[in-house]
Amino acid sequence: MxxxxxxxxxxxxxxxxxxxxxxxxxxxxxxxxxxxxxxxxxxxxxxxxxxxxGDPEALKKRIEAGPNNIWRYAPLLPVPADVAEKPNINPGFTKLVQADNLARELGVTGGLFIKDDSGNPTHSFxxxxxxxxxxxxxxxxxxxxxxxxxxxxxxxxxxxxxxxxxxxxxxxxxxxxxxxxxxxxxxxxxxxxxxxxxxxxxxxxxxxxxxxxxxxxxxxxxxxxxxxGEGSKTLAYEICEQLGWRLPDQIVIPIASGSQLTKIDKGLQELIKLGLVEDKPYKIFGAQAEGCSPVSTAFKAGHDVVRPQKPNTIAKSLAIGNPADGPYVLDIARRTGGAVEDVNDEQVVDAIKLLARTEGIFAETAGGVTVGVTKKLIEAGVLDPSLTTVVLNTGDGLKTLDAVAPTTGLTATIRPSVDAFRAAGLAG
Amino acid sequence: MxxxxxxxxxxxxxxxxxxxxxxxxxxxxxxxxxxxxxxxxxxxxxxxxxxxxGDPEALKKRIEAGPNNIWRYAPLLPVPADVAEKPNINPGFTKLVQADNLARELGVTGGLFIKDDSGNPTHSFxxxxxxxxxxxxxxxxxxxxxxxxxxxxxxxxxxxxxxxxxxxxxxxxxxxxxxxxxxxxxxxxxxxxxxxxxxxxxxxxxxxxxxxxxxxxxxxxxxxxxxxGEGSKTLAYEICEQLGWRLPDQIVIPIASGSQLTKIDKGLQELIKLGLVEDKPYKIFGAQAEGCSPVSTAFKAGHDVVRPQKPNTIAKSLAIGNPADGPYVLDIARRTGGAVEDVNDEQVVDAIKLLARTEGIFAETAGGVTVGVTKKLIEAGVLDPSLTTVVLNTGDGLKTLDAVAPTTGLTATIRPSVDAFRAAGLAG
Structure with a gap:
């Protein structure tokens, strides 16, 4: 290089x-x-x-008084102190949605949150x-x-x-x-x-x-x-601040190159070192699509080395067959007691629809991967439903309409009359 | 009815x-x-x-301590006081973007801002x-x-x-x-x-x-x-709060039914009455597409009555040929010293691209209408470029890709070699 x-x-x-x-x-x-x-x-x-x-409480106050974007964390990022004054796209501080409806469907009792990065300026992390x-x-x-x-x-x-x-x-x-x-x-x-x-x-x-x-x-x-890569740390900062300066117990993160997952772990470690959150265990879970699952394959096989794959999945934003940070991801998942899992394309589509139907959030395929993996890990008893869990949605469904289009459409087509409406059995 | x-x-x-x-x-x-x-x-x-x-300063403090969405204004909206605790989509508090690049292109010296509602949960107001x-x-x-x-x-x-x-x-x-x-x-x-x-x-x-x-x-x-309809008042509240509890001098608002424009005026009047902003004149400008311009036609003709039109424009989210609030819009534009203007479809597309190229904001066709009308009104000497001006973008370009697709594409297609890149004249 x-x-x-x-x-x-x-x-x-x-x-x-x-x-x-x-x-x-x-x-x-x-x-x-x-x-x-x-x-x-x-x-x-x-x-x-x-x-x-210095005083963590003073740093918290300084952050909380900052702008509603990632520049509130300027003291922890490789940017000049006056960054908020410069012209930039100013992403971040996206919603952490308390997903009570989805929690009910999945049986999560400890609190389930979607970190919804579709709210960024170009609608992805x-x-x-x-x-x-x-x-x-x-x-x-x-x-x-x-x-x-x-x-x-x-x-x-x-x-x-x-x-x-x-x-x-x-x-x-x-x-x-x-x-x-x-x-x-x-x-x-x-x-x-x-x-x-x-x-x-x-x-x-x-x-x-x-x-x-x-x-x-x-x-x-x-x-x-x-x-x-450091930009991904801000996801960790925001999640903890939005939880009231508290570490979540479990986080589910999509894996493309693996960089995002490793930087979120780095961000959490920094918050602990700075005294901004209480030091306690947390588990990091990685999510891949079955059609491009080199890291989950290595995780399940107990390998330290990630063998490249030729991607074939609808989750194109995650389709990196030879992920540079794969070994670091394996290390973090194992060190924190997490896991790496994958779901197939049909499960991705089902998960996109599940999230939309329960929380009104239309996720990109990568969001279908994380929600699908969350569901699978709960069913397998790997994710603990009694713990506070954060699931990332890193993109917007408007950019991957093709994924759901074949199975999403009109309930019925009728003539413009109440009789036709009644006849179609829709008057529930 | x-x-x-x-x-x-x-x-x-x-x-x-x-x-x-x-x-x-x-x-x-x-x-x-x-x-x-x-x-x-x-x-x-x-x-x-x-x-x-009571004390306006106390109300400001209460609002500022509220959530980063429209529920911070719950004391001014037809919603229960505990609305933020109920499950809802929680829109609002979208970015007010200081559009210095666009201001330079349009010759605005008094401060130009885009209120960018593409940041809402489903990416429209x-x-x-x-x-x-x-x-x-x-x-x-x-x-x-x-x-x-x-x-x-x-x-x-x-x-x-x-x-x-x-x-x-x-x-x-x-x-x-x-x-x-x-x-x-x-x-x-x-x-x-x-x-x-x-x-x-x-x-x-x-x-x-x-x-x-x-x-x-x-x-x-x-x-x-x-x-x-009252939901549109929150645009007025946010604009003023984001300007530091100050009324803008000029606002450019798209007209479909006209409801949004009338409710923004209502919101501004409420802020004045409550003492949250200083009482001073402001001008409200309405923006339509030429292919559906019943209100601007009436405004220019000096009529009080709006004659319905059959819409034919790419700005489909504004294509209401018989706008219910048209007469109220005429009244507000005239009372505040504003105007109602329209632009044709080509100008809409040009304005979408102008906003994207200068500010990195990809607007829906309705945003092309407001930016295009702003440009036209400045050129005509109707909008004063030395005053603080806010332009609304009420939707997202991802939903109206067709509008720009015919004229937006690759700069060049080349073989993967530096020589080919140089030969294409792109090595600026």
Whole structure:
């Protein structure tokens, strides 16, 4: 992997409490910059912090007085202290919905909550990670935001770049459905179709980063990845704050690359260290679709290594066959006493409808995966229904209408008369 | 029009500060109930309040300490004081986006803001009005929620009914696009296709209300309409609170039936009376699509009467050819020194793209209408660019992809190589 630096980073970079990048494998530290792999062992880099010390109650008050978005947690993120004053997409502080109807159907008595990230600006959790990448790109003097994508990320990058004043150039497979192309293109950035599949798009992006053409470009999920990933910590912060500064007992999180799950665990650990929540055990559960279940397969087999799969599932936003953070996910699930499970496409669709019917939340397929896995784990006696449980919905059903369309439609079609209505047996 | 009562309303109805229904035309007052037309003059009924008296600063503090949704304004709405404890869809407190990029493009120097209601649970402002109707339905002992709809409202009713524990039965023209049917049907209520157009659906609903079959049914936009309409007041409250308890100078509001515009004016007047904002002039501007512009046509001609039109525009959520509140809209626009203007479909599409490109907000066609009208009114010297201006986006672009699809797509398609990228002239 190429390690790239830009000349403007010779002056110290102001990314708030972010102190350095450290290698997740060997622990070596590096100055903050647009690098993502350890120069010694090629391990992934992550942000290391000088977190605020002092009275936890004062920090809580400061957070609670902040804006209704992720910038309320600026003291815990790799962003400058005045981040809320800069133009950005300002995602987060989405609803934590108390799902009493769903709890009744599933037999959960300890409290069931849906963390509903469809309320973000482009209606997926990707707005969180992109918003952080934008601030890193600004700090490093980049002028173009880029990524490879097959859906949610393209829209999130396009929208954030537009607001924040960056040029954007996003790469997608050339044969995506028209609806997805429109959602990504409407923000006015460059949207380039690559003749090939998603792997070809990724290879091309790596080539571009190493080429002079890519100078001044921030690829949110490549050379800005260490910063980008930190955005998922905000899900942990919000869940705990919205529960009244309390850790949930159980969390069910979808797995694509696995980054979101590992960063939520990191966020929970930070809250404990800072004294913002009481230290107590919590269990983290990972959710995959059966058609792309490399991590759940490894979990069930007791393996430490994740064997890549060729994805074949309707849950396309989770369809990463070779998840980079798979081994870390296995470690977290086992360490916390959780599990990794999968459901098939039919169960995904049933779970989307179950959530919609009980709570009025129309989830993306990834939300069907987490709700479906929650149901399966309760039935198997793995998830404890007497404990407080939070289930993530990371996207919006409007973006994956195809998943439910074949089995969702009119109850009846009738002539416009009360007699016809009565005859159709609908007058219950 | 049929006036319907239910027997359970003999006990006093608890809808908080709502004291009675009063006729907008003759002023006659009626007990709170599921009625919508004056028994004397057939004028429309609206909610009359006993609004809180006392220290405005104490009321502000109480509101600010409330939940991040419309229930923070419960003391000003026809809902019980403990409304936030009841299961409902909890819309509102959506972002007021400071649109500096768009302001630069339009030459606005006094501050330009987009009130972005795409952040609501089903991504349109309809969640606000439906949430209030749900509480009225609960108070009147109804068990089924219903409406006629061609889009946004069907989804909002389906979702709210699911969460709040009502049966729902929604009526739509039988030949709606499949995507819209799926969005409305996924919440699991009855969705009935009526063989006919939207007018036929409405006539059928009126027939149903007068029939024993419709007993126990709350039609959110018919027999619950006086309560339902009050939901739009929350847009006024939020805009002022988010501006720091200050009235904007100018507001641009879309016109379908005209109810939203009249209720926003009502809300602003209430804030003035309560001392929550300083009393000062403000101007209200109405926005229509040229293909359905009965109110702007009347405004420009100096008429008091609105002549019905046959709608033909891509802005389908605004396509009401005979708007019930049209005369009130004319009155408010003239009284406040505002105006009513329209833009054609091409201008609607251009405005959707302008907002997306400058602010990363992908608006529904109704948002294209308000942004387009704002631009037109500035260019005509009618809107003052040196004043604080708020523009409403009441819906989400994901629901009207067809509007922009023909002119939104890939910048280029290339082979996966840097040479091909360079050759395409994209290496800016």
């Amino acid at each position: 190429a390690v790239q630096t830009v000349s403007s980073t010779t002056t110290p970079v102001n990314l708030g409490p972010a102190a350095a990048l450290s290698c997740r494998e060997c622990g070596e530290r590096f100055e903050l910059g647009p690098i993502f792999a350890c120069a010694l062992c090629f391990g992934p880099l992550e942000v290391a912090y000088d977190l605020p010390s 990707k707005d969180r990670v992109v918003a952080i990448a934008v601030e890193a790109a600004r700090a490093f003097g980049f002028t173009t935001l880029s990524c490879s994508s097959t859906g949610n990320l393209a829209g999130a990058v396009g929208a954030a770049a537009a607001r924040a004043g960056f040029r954007s150039c996003v790469f997608i497979p050339h044969d995506l459905e028209q609806g997805k192309v429109v959602m990504a293109a409407v923000y006015g950035g460059e949207l380039v179709g690559i003749e090939g599949n998603y792997d070809d798009v990724n290879r091309f992006c790596s080539e571009l980063i190493g080429d002079p053409v890519g100078e001044g470009w921030g690829f949110v999920n490549v050379n800005l990845r260490p910063y980008y | 049929a006036v319907q009562t239910v027997s359970s309303t003999t006990t006093p109805v608890n809808l908080g500060p709502a004291a009675a229904l009063s006729c907008r035309e003759c002023g006659e007052r009626f007990e709170l109930g599921p009625i919508f037309a004056c028994a004397l003059c057939f004028g429309p009924l609206e909610v009359a309040y006993d609004l809180p008296s 309809k969640d606000r009005v439906v949430a209030i109707a749900v509480e009225a339905a609960r108070a009147f002992g109804f068990t089924t929620l219903s409406c006629s709809s061609t889009g946004n409202l069907a989804g909002a009713v389906g979702a709210a009914a699911a969460r709040a524990g009502f049966r729902s039965c929604v009526f739509i023209p039988h030949d709606l696009e499949q995507g819209k049917v799926v969005m409305a049907a996924v919440y699991g209520g009855e969705l009935v296709g009526i063989e006919g157009n939207y007018d036929d659906v409405n006539r059928f609903c009126s027939e149903l209300i007068g029939d024993p079959v419709g007993e126990g049914w709350g039609f959110v936009n018919v027999n619950l309409r006086p309560y339902y």
